[in-house]
Amino acid sequence: MTRPVATWLTLALIGFGATLASSATVTYNWVVSYKFIKPDCVEKVSPVVNGAYPGPTIDVTEGDTVVVVVTNALPTENTILHWHGIEQKGTPYSDGTAETQCPIGPGQNYTYSFTVDRPGTYWWHSHDGLQKGSLYGALIVRSKEPEPFSVDGEHIMLLNDWWHASQIDQIAGLLSIPFRWVGNPQSLLINGKGIFSNCNVDPTCNSSSTDCGYSVFQVESGKVYRIRAIGSGSLVMMNLRIQNHVLTVVETDGDYIVPKTFPSADINNGESYSFLVKADQPIGNYWIRTSIAYRTNDGSAIGRAILRYVGAPAALPRKSISPGVDNLMQSMRRARRIKSTTERAVPRTSSRQFILLGTQNFYRGYLRWSVNNISNAAPDTPALLSNAFGTLAQDRSPIIEQLTPPTVFDYNLTLQAAGLSTEAERAYHLIKIDHGEVIEIVLQNTRALNGAAEYHPWHLHGHNFWVLAYERGTYDPMNPPKLNLKNPPFKNTVTLWPESYTVIRFKADNPGVWLMHCHILFHLAMGMEVVFLEAADQIPPPPPNTPVCGKILPRETCSNI
Numbered sequence: 001m002t003r004p005v006a007t008w009l010t011l012a013l014i015g016f017g018a019t020l021a022s023s024a025t026v027t028y029n030w031v032v033s034y035k036f037i038k039p040d041c042v043e044k045v046s047p048v049v050n051g052a053y054p055g056p057t058i059d060v061t062e063g064d065t066v067v068v069v070v071t072n073a074l075p076t077e078n079t080i081l082h083w084h085g086i087e088q089k090g091t092p093y094s095d096g097t098a099e100t101q102c103p104i105g106p107g108q109n110y111t112y113s114f115t116v117d118r119p120g121t122y123w124w125h126s127h128d129g130l131q132k133g134s135l136y137g138a139l140i141v142r143s144k145e146p147e148p149f150s151v152d153g154e155h156i157m158l159l160n161d162w163w164h165a166s167q168i169d170q171i172a173g174l175l176s177i178p179f180r181w182v183g184n185p186q187s188l189l190i191n192g193k194g195i196f197s198n199c200n201v202d203p204t205c206n207s208s209s210t211d212c213g214y215s216v217f218q219v220e221s222g223k224v225y226r227i228r229a230i231g232s233g234s235l236v237m238m239n240l241r242i243q244n245h246v247l248t249v250v251e252t253d254g255d256y257i258v259p260k261t262f263p264s265a266d267i268n269n270g271e272s273y274s275f276l277v278k279a280d281q282p283i284g285n286y287w288i289r290t291s292i293a294y295r296t297n298d299g300s301a302i303g304r305a306i307l308r309y310v311g312a313p314a315a316l317p318r319k320s321i322s323p324g325v326d327n328l329m330q331s332m333r334r335a336r337r338i339k340s341t342t343e344r345a346v347p348r349t350s351s352r353q354f355i356l357l358g359t360q361n362f363y364r365g366y367l368r369w370s371v372n373n374i375s376n377a378a379p380d381t382p383a384l385l386s387n388a389f390g391t392l393a394q395d396r397s398p399i400i401e402q403l404t405p406p407t408v409f410d411y412n413l414t415l416q417a418a419g420l421s422t423e424a425e426r427a428y429h430l431i432k433i434d435h436g437e438v439i440e441i442v443l444q445n446t447r448a449l450n451g452a453a454e455y456h457p458w459h460l461h462g463h464n465f466w467v468l469a470y471e472r473g474t475y476d477p478m479n480p481p482k483l484n485l486k487n488p489p490f491k492n493t494v495t496l497w498p499e500s501y502t503v504i505r506f507k508a509d510n511p512g513v514w515l516m517h518c519h520i521l522f523h524l525a526m527g528m529e530v531v532f533l534e535a536a537d538q539i540p541p542p543p544p545n546t547p548v549c550g551k552i553l554p555r556e557t558c559s560n561i
């Protein structure tokens with residue numbers, strides 16, 4: 001694996017106290033290629049970075065510039081990488097989503113360059129099709145200052161769900177008539193490892209392979225560890241527990257949290273949490289377990305890893321660990337108890353409020369997910385490029401801005417039960433916002449067409465947002481809920497709970513084109529997203545090597561702008 005190269009860019013003396021501050025440029029060279037891997041002991045071909053699954057960890061310090069040179073060695077697929085939780089202030093062309101910019105074609109390369117200005121637990125992943133299923137890894141930004149807690153060591157825990165079907169089979173099924181759902185995952189993985197629960201009856205499963213098994217997290221008795229848990233899954237909200245140990249949450253999405261101790265934690269796709277875990281039990285082996293939260297399942301997909309004390313035998317834990325239990329009220333109460341340690345100046349009012357209702361719909365026979373009845377479709381040219389080259393107005397694909405639900409109904413019903421059409425429109429759902437606006441978004445849930453009440457993890461690119469309220473039922477503008485304007489967590493991904501709504505607020509302080517979408521990979525692929533075109537006239541021009549596509553011809557190199 002290519003090791004990062006650190007170049008000392010600046011050594012600056014700051015202030016009269018001669019505090020030495022430094023920042024480095026850290027360069028990574030990555031190649032995306034296919035590999036046959038068997039993380040749960042069943043082999044499957046998957047795109048990976050530098051031959052590794054999960055991919056390499058980016059480990060940098062606050063203030064550093066990260067440069068990642070990505071070469072696409074996939075023979076027949078584009079790729080594009082996104083740096084989840086990094087706001088990309090002034091560097092929108094490094095955000096990396098196929099919906100907002102052009103992807104890296106086979107044989108091509110692109111250099112992402114961005115600064116990391118906030119310490120925290122982040123991750124990176126592909127933002128093209130279903131590649132995120134295997135193309136992801138951790139991105140850790142270390143603090144220059146002492147943190148508000150002290151630990152003796154740390155572990156990264158990437159929590160993933162895993163299917164045996166190929167990503168191509170999966171997306172073809174989602175976009176077909178008749179619709180083919182991917183179903184529940186065959187396995188849950190921890191740091192890319194697990195064992196398929198039916199391995200003993202599946203002839204394609206090889207449990208003696210060293211590629212699969214249980215990840216081991218070593219601890220020393222009496223010491224305190226920071227567990228950086230990252231929800232890198234495609235569908236499943238994980239409930240995480242460590243046998244005989246409690247989890248004290250201290251960080252989420254880069255925001256320090258007033259410490260709260262829980263016996264287990266819900267981690268949704270796209271969220272990250274740091275937990276302090278004290279090794280205060282007798283020396284031994286203990287199960288770390290993830291289970292599927294809030295989706296009907298047969299209980300066979302369980303994530304397992306081992307917490308092993310120094311001095312314990314290299315063996316499995318002797319006692320079993322009981323499964324997690326869904327308790328929506330308890331989960332929402334716990335989510336509401338997550339408070340930032342920082343009392344930021346949250347804007348008391350917003351410039352505009354958007355109510356974004358997520359629904360499942362049909363579009364000409366295809367099953368889709370929509371926001372305010374618009375199921376997102378790719379434009380002729382992704383908006384970062386069409387905005388830069390002035391071709392946005394020539395785009396032949398429909399562009400619709402729909403800021404509130406077109407029809408207000410009892411959102412605890414299905415569309416059919418409310419007597420409404422199930423047909424959505426399909427368009428590039430582009431929402432224009434101005435520089436400096438404070439945008440409040442009410443994320444409103446409703447039932448799927450089959451009556452299921454599902455959660456959706458909503459992720460915003462380019463900004464963090466304040467999480468002001470989680471509430472049950474239907475948002476009523478005439479009777480709004482009490483908002484936490486004192487110490488709300490400042491996150492990039494938030495859960496929209498079943499039969500509920502979530503209120504967030506963010507400041508439009510980063511000109512660019514930014515996605516907001518459900519981080520269930522399959523819902524995203526089915527159109528559950530909107531695109532913010534923010535301060536269009538202040539977006540910087542594309543760097544010279546930016547890939548072009550759509551209506552932008554290759555000869556119109558970005559250096560001509």
Ligand SMILES: [Cu+2]
Binds near residue numbers: 456520
């Ligand atoms: Cu969703």
